Amino acid sequence: MGDIYEDIRKGERGAVISIAAYLVLSAFKLISGTLFASSALIADGFNNLTDIVASTAVLIGLRISRKPPDADHPYGHFRAETVAALLASFIMATVGIQVIVEAVRSLFEGGKAVPDIRSAAVALVCAVAMLGVYVYNKRLAQRINNAALMAAAKDNFSDALVSIGATVGIVGAQFGLPWIDSAAAVVVGLLIMKTAWDIFRDSTYRLTDGFEENRLLDLRSTIARTPGVEAIKDLKARVHGNHVLVDVVVEVDAGITVMEGHRISDSIEERMGKLHNIMNVQVHVEPSAKEARENPS
Incomplete structure (x- = not known):
């Protein structure tokens, strides 16, 4: 049983890394987006602030799951991990809907200023950094068989996709093709929704005692x-x-x-x-x- 609690402690490390990455990257994107007049980068930065909530929920779930069995929980608190993953799926779905709504609104708004091309480089660097966090958390989640950390890893991957979508949109704007930004955002939003649905389905399956x-x-x-x-x-x-x-x-x-x-x-x-x-x-x-x-x- 000690090994199980040690694995959960390792999972907490992954959640903390996600939170730290989101704090740094969101600040970087918001400052750069303001300096380079990139609404896509600013939106991506606010998206990362939302993701801090999801990663914090995962961290809290992992902390609770480490509590030993008590009179009210004779089997322990391990299911807090699955509840945390479920909460993360709701937050991801909300972000996905927000990305799609903003993309459609931007498409009909038109007349936006062309952002500085340097903002595309910022978005790309942030995407690579978030992909690194995703790979780390995914491998750790697979090694310790942790559903909550895997949900956090999928959230990391979704955020990397958002940054890639922002990069595509900014580059497209340089060539007078602002609709590429909206099209890329819609695709990214749908991918986030798909990921949220996969996490939701797996979490509810586990919580209702489903077994293959x-x-x-x-x-x-x-x-x-x-x-x-x-x-x-x-x-x-x-x-x-x-x-x-x-x-x-x-x-x-x-x-x-x-x-x-x-x-x-x-x-x-x-x-x-x-x-x-x-x-x-x-x-x-x-x-x-x-x-x-x-x-x-």
Whole structure:
């Protein structure tokens, strides 16, 4: 269990890096956008200020999930991670809608001043920096299997896309094609909405105890091959934060001792940990239904 809390602590580091990056980049974009008369860069800077809220929500969720089990939360607080990811999806969707609305408004407004070309360089540098944060957080989230940090990483990627869209728009304006800015913004907004939907769908699936059928079949196969297990009467699994909880009812020979039944349970738990990295397995042992029918009391 200590390793789980250590992984969450590593996830917090990724969220802090996101917050720090957004603080620096938003200030850089807002100042540069004002100096170079780039509305696209200023909008991108305000977008990053909004993203600080999403990353802060992820950080708070990770902090809460590190709290140990208590009387009200006997399984711990790990689901706070998933709730944080869900909140991040709402914030991302809001940003996506805002980007699309602003793009459409800008398209019909017209008559905007051409921004300084140097603002495109600023947007591009910021995009590269945010892609670096995205790669770091994505790899860390995959290594520690953390849904909240993965949501933050996807948010990082969306912001890199926004900066790339701003770059395209600024360059297009130099050639008298201001509509490119709006077109790029609409595409970016749709990509952000798609990312938000993916995070929302995954988070709600986890929070409603959804579990992949194929993965459940793999667990069933592992348990069925455990020596002493004659049948599997029931098997359930659910995701709880960054780890899996499994409840299984197995049938064994009715003539074995309690000690032997306990040994079979230990064997199941050991195999689940070794083959599937699942450390939370509740095993209930029952006498074989076949033997019960053949030897009624």
